[in-house]
Amino acid sequence: MILTVTLNPSIDVSYPLEHLKIDTVNRVKNVRKTAGGKGLNVSRVIHMLDHDLTATGFIGGYFGKWLEHQLDQDGIAHDFLPIDAETRSSIAMLHDGGKQTEILEAGPTITPEDAQKFLDHFDKLLNQADLLTISGSMPQGLPEDYYTQMIAHAGAKNVEVLLDTSGATLKSALEAPVKPLLIKPNEEELAGLLNREVDKTDYAALKQDLQDPIFDGVDWIVVSLGSAGAFVKHQDKFYHAAIPKIQVVNPVGSGDSTLAGLAMGIHDGKSDEDIMKTAMTTGMLNTMEAETGFVNPAKFATYFAKVTIENY
Numbered sequence: 001m002i003l004t005v006t007l008n009p010s011i012d013v014s015y016p017l018e019h020l021k022i023d024t025v026n027r028v029k030n031v032r033k034t035a036g037g038k039g040l041n042v043s044r045v046i047h048m049l050d051h052d053l054t055a056t057g058f059i060g061g062y063f064g065k066w067l068e069h070q071l072d073q074d075g076i077a078h079d080f081l082p083i084d085a086e087t088r089s090s091i092a093m094l095h096d097g098g099k100q101t102e103i104l105e106a107g108p109t110i111t112p113e114d115a116q117k118f119l120d121h122f123d124k125l126l127n128q129a130d131l132l133t134i135s136g137s138m139p140q141g142l143p144e145d146y147y148t149q150m151i152a153h154a155g156a157k158n159v160e161v162l163l164d165t166s167g168a169t170l171k172s173a174l175e176a177p178v179k180p181l182l183i184k185p186n187e188e189e190l191a192g193l194l195n196r197e198v199d200k201t202d203y204a205a206l207k208q209d210l211q212d213p214i215f216d217g218v219d220w221i222v223v224s225l226g227s228a229g230a231f232v233k234h235q236d237k238f239y240h241a242a243i244p245k246i247q248v249v250n251p252v253g254s255g256d257s258t259l260a261g262l263a264m265g266i267h268d269g270k271s272d273e274d275i276m277k278t279a280m281t282t283g284m285l286n287t288m289e290a291e292t293g294f295v296n297p298a299k300f301a302t303y304f305a306k307v308t309i310e311n312y
């Protein structure tokens with residue numbers, strides 16, 4: 001199975017409002033609440049495409065129970081470490097013709113005891129895992145190199161890691177002796193890592209950027225480019241994955257859906273071409289749905305056939 005990590009899950013609350021009024025009351029009818037956090041978006045897409053997975057991370061309180069119940073209802077297997085503090089909520093207000101205002105709680109602060117307990121719990125889950133995905137930022141209280149420690153634990157059990165994070169946590173993972181198999185930085189994250197500007201429309205420059213020694217030892221680097229697809233490095237090969245023009249309904253969670261596609265393709269031992277085509281298809285299918293981290297499996301084959309991969 002694929003083990004997916006969401007250390008700071010959240011109840012994602014979506015409020016559709018015609019107009020957001022400040023300093024007064026806004027009444028909402030069609031409230032939607034889903035099990036969120038980037039890793040749970042990854043989990044839902046993997047599950048919708050019929051692959052075995054277990055979702056893990058920290059979970060706590062009544063909100064945590066609600067979240068686990070939601071995953072049960074969706075048929076998503078999970079094995080979280082319970083903690084004393086409440087799991088967070090994240091609010092997205094969709095208003096004024098396409099605007100999105102978000103209020104994101106920081107979530108619980110993890111104690112050093114729970115941090116250690118989770119690593120023990122994680123070690124047990126790794127025994128049944130073929131592949132690991134780690135997504136998102138970390139909750140408060142954990143050291144910057146906590147993902148790096150997790151990658152070392154996975155490495156000790158020969159479980160490869162797909163890492164989708166940013167900032168100091170990503171930098172720490174790239175500097176460690178045990179590397180993730182794959183990273184998925186966006187333009188901003190690449191610029192942060194390289195300490196210089198990056199132009200994602202200039203593929204020749206991107207090819208140079210991805211050969212920076214900072215990435216040595218990382219097999220796959222996937223730079224997703226929204227409607228332009230993705231620029232990808234796999235070992236010493238470079239590709240541009242091109243996608244068709246599609247009708248976008250809601251692009252939020254496309255990056256997570258892309259990671260789900262990469263995980264399934266790699267897990268299934270597919271060719272480079274099919275791994276990238278799977279990832280582009282899951283990304284596109286997510287943009288075509290209103291819900292975040294959702295895909296319609298019935299459309300998979302049609303859009304898969306429309307992705308083209310060129311060597312660069």
Ligand code: ATP
Nearest residue numbers: 224225226227229252253254255256258280283284
């Ligand atoms: P996120 O904000 O969700 O983390 P991201 O920046 O990591 O997203 P994107 O590059 O925006 O990821 O999107 C990931 C993939 O989803 C793309 O490679 C593409 O396959 C698909 N996608 C995203 N936006 C569009 C779009 N406007 N049209 C077509 N496909 C899209």
